[in-house]
Amino acid sequence: MQPENNLSLVTEQFMYAEGVPFVSFGMVTSTWNRRHILSLSDFTPLEYDTVLQTANSFREVLSRRTKKVPALQGQVVANLFFEPSTRTRSSFELAAKRLSADTLNFAPGTSSLSKGETILDTAKTYLAMGTDMMVIRHREAGVPQAIAQEMDRLGVRVGVLNAGDGQHEHPSQALLDLFTICTLIDSEYPSLSVLKDKKIAIVGDILHSRVARSNIWSLTASGAEVHLAGPPTLLPKLFAEFVQESTASSQPSELKRHNPELGSPHMLTNPTASTLLPRRLFLHWDLEPALKNADFVMTLRLQKERMTSHLLPSLREYHQQFGITRDRLQLCHPEVKVLHPGPVNRGVEISSDLMDDPNFSLISQQVTSGVAVRMALLYLMGSSKV
């Protein structure tokens, strides 16, 4: 493998030469050793940087007049979306098509799941059609992992990508969020390290959010300070232990005045973990301390059924307490940007005018980044040596 600094040249090289190390941008020189992408909990800094830099190359491809490369020509990517989805599925489908893969789409409405077929049967059917990669979404946690285990057990080299499983994880969303903010800071060489010591607030229904969970893993790996904010019913204090190893029993050492039980930093140095930096995660049951001097604010979708399960009194009160408005952004860093994984409940998580204000909102950049990042993930999985 040869170090290579010319971005466009490298792009051409890794597009066409199968078996050649795919990324050789100065510092990062690596091969991809992950067949499945199921969770970000054990992603290494090198893997994050590889994804970011590969996605950046594809962003360049997508800005060309001909936005298609033959990287996955002849391969089959099956989108198995057991849970209905339009946005994520479209993004994956476009990403696969831009890589010249053939795509298959599975939707539960047209499936045989109601005919006694198990999820593994469905996966095996697509396997028998010659599928090389499966992109899987399911309303319950663990399904992509179960299918990946079954593929490994069968001894076939099929990569499984988790496109959202229950309340567990949504790695591609977190990686596109990461790419969006990293390229904003350094558009030429986006890397994890550009987020070091940035303050990032994640606001809203953390409990039910797979996006928040994946983002906690990726952002705490970068050395950023991650501040979670939400009402106690949607942000249980157990989240303080989220990034701890299960054996660690670190207790809050420092208490803040406004939240006697919370607000203490959970800084954990973890020698065995995938990151060398301590993960810094803070919890807040009110919004202001989370927003204070924040560089980025990530809002989350609030499901309307939360009111019927006694988790919130009303959407009105939620917006009063945790809605992101122009006024509240005054607390943040002057150049603060707001993200949302979509679809947005206008006037609930975020005020309507703010959402459309390009000075603050990164929402449309997130969608654009999504295609490049998903191209990168499919490409890397296709090049996996394991």
Added chain:
Amino acid sequence: MTNELFQQVRLVDPVSGTDRVTDVLWVDGKIAAIAPEIPDVPVDTHIRDCRGLVLGPGLVDLYSYSGEPGFEERETLTSLQQAAAAGGFTRVTLLPDTHPAIDNPASVGWLRSHSQRPESNKHPAAAAVPTLDCWGALTQGVKGQQMTELAELATSGIVGFADGQPIPSLSMLRRLLEYLRPLKKPVAIWCFDRELAAGGVMREGAESLRFGLPGIPEMAETSAITSVLECVAAIGTPVHLMRVSTARSVELIQTAKARGLPVTASTTWMHLLLTSDAVASYDPSLHLKPPLGSQADRIALLQGIQAGVIDAIAIDHRPYTYEEKTLAFAEAPPGAIGLELALPLLWQNLVELGALSALELWQALSMRPAECLEQPPGQIVAGRSAELTLFNPRQVWTVENQTLKSRAINTPWFGKQLMGRVIQTWS
């Protein structure tokens, strides 16, 4: 019936507190002699070299599920009996949640007539067919809405009353305990607040957040136990608390027993071996109700057994077909099989590692469950008839379709290699 001489076997008999290596002679279904060496045996005696093997009274399971009637594809009475015998059990007590439910004397009669030991079972090599007893339902159809005809059911041959499901209202529980008081039958209650647990599939904690699975708070069990204990204190009907799974529950039961409340309690074998971090694999066979707890819970349960707060270890064998269980973790029905796996795994992980003594384990699997059922506990004493289990703690085997007698394979140990296997049972 053949005669057996167990030479140099490790005899584990909880009733007499025996744990030593000895010879045991079994003649015509009775223990003829126990002595360091038995030189003279009847002519047709099968002499077994039992060095390294363990002989104990037959194991007694407090509660497990059959598929039959209604779900024979999961398990038949015959396959259940074979599985139980292969696991060292000589008595199994079935929960009434079948289809139809065991909620009337006719169903009890049907079950008893279909699980009798066949008279032809005299073949010397054949494992003893375990006795199948049953719990009579507390509520019609085990639906928790209307009482069964409890007094009539009490005389129909059931060992006691249990739904195996939580009683949904305290007023109903109160009236049941009042009505049952004069019937003098064991009553087993699973304390679990379904409202607090709503939607949950594993124990609430840092792991449930990490795995993205809805949590069941510990208080779903502890608040329900508190309520039941208050009812028992006021009404006086003895109650067996099923499936105790938290450290706090052990404390509550300890306090209740110290106050003199007539309660007994059991946990399940899986709760003594696994904790919620195992759910990282999303294996649907680890979806249990109550869910697996923390390491602190597991330790408290073990200490509870040693202290006699937790009387018994139940198997709670719950067979499901492959297609019923091959779903997302949260969507798969809770439960796992265990009759053939419990003794080897408990022995290997608890006795071999020193968490429980051999006597403590055998007591919780044999003597105490019998006592909870108000049955005479099995014991191995010269001159008495006995149910026996001969166990080889060193035999290595793999959990597979071919090695399991159960029709179901829903266990996290499927495909794994275990050490320890029951050689035979006698009764």
